Amino acid sequence: MKFGVVVFPGSNCDRDMVYALRDGLGCPTRLIWHQETTLEDVEGVVLPGGFSYGDYLRCGAIARFSPIMTAIVEHAHQGKPVLGICNGFQVLTEVGLLPGALTRNQGLHFVCDRITLKVDNNQTSFTHLYAKDQRVTIPIAHGEGRYYADAETLAQIEDNQQVLFRYLGENPNGSLNDIAGICNSKGNVMGMMPHPERASDPILGGTDGLTLFKSLLESMNH
Numbered sequence: 001m002k003f004g005v006v007v008f009p010g011s012n013c014d015r016d017m018v019y020a021l022r023d024g025l026g027c028p029t030r031l032i033w034h035q036e037t038t039l040e041d042v043e044g045v046v047l048p049g050g051f052s053y054g055d056y057l058r059c060g061a062i063a064r065f066s067p068i069m070t071a072i073v074e075h076a077h078q079g080k081p082v083l084g085i086c087n088g089f090q091v092l093t094e095v096g097l098l099p100g101a102l103t104r105n106q107g108l109h110f111v112c113d114r115i116t117l118k119v120d121n122n123q124t125s126f127t128h129l130y131a132k133d134q135r136v137t138i139p140i141a142h143g144e145g146r147y148y149a150d151a152e153t154l155a156q157i158e159d160n161q162q163v164l165f166r167y168l169g170e171n172p173n174g175s176l177n178d179i180a181g182i183c184n185s186k187g188n189v190m191g192m193m194p195h196p197e198r199a200s201d202p203i204l205g206g207t208d209g210l211t212l213f214k215s216l217l218e219s220m221n222h
């Protein structure tokens with residue numbers, strides 16, 4: 001089982017992600033430069049957080065045209081796991097692998113905090129090691145994290161149990177339905193604004209995020 005972490009120009013959470021997967025999880029992990037075109041040697045793909053292409057136009061709007069994205073779309077269509085964190089989530093919505101969009105935070109400020117989430121659906125490969133409705137503490141750091149989808153799409157993802165995490169307490173960005181993380185209808189592509197890799201080692205103040213990676217690894221090994 002090997003992970004690949006994609007590096008776009010401006011990614012800044014790629015090495016933290018490698019640390020979480022390689023040191024926290026014990027999985028072989030390599031960085032994938034965005035100009036690469038194949039994913040042959042990796043089974044799990046992670047798009048990390050950061051400021052790809054300086055967030056020009058919209059966060060993720062340029063990165064989604066990077067050469068590696070064709071292989072990632074193919075990987076996802078084959079039912080293999082793709083995880084996007086923060087900027088990675090934004091890229092996945094821009095490329096159409098996840099529904100909806102991440103728009104400018106309601107307060108128009110970049111928010112950087114440690115917040116509480118609720119695990120809404122623990123029946124997915126990304127969340128099965130959490131308890132249903134478990135409260136988890138995970139850091140956030142974003143300027144465009146306000147989840148938006150049209151009414152029909154929103155109803156569809158709610159009916160389909162595609163909302164995996166919701167903000168508990170104060171909604172930090174104005175996301176519809178307090179949505180912090182979702183998956184696609186097949187359940188193999190997931191994106192979330194909070195940063196589980198920043199909650200993957202006790203030295204960082206918590207390990208609630210590591211459970212997500214453990215869930216994924218366990219489901220991939222079965």
Ligand SMILES: NC(=O)CC[C@H](N)C(=O)O
Nearest residue numbers: 049050086087142143144
């Ligand atoms: N930490 C991140 O990935 C930030 C994502 C993006 N640059 C934003 O500000 O919304």
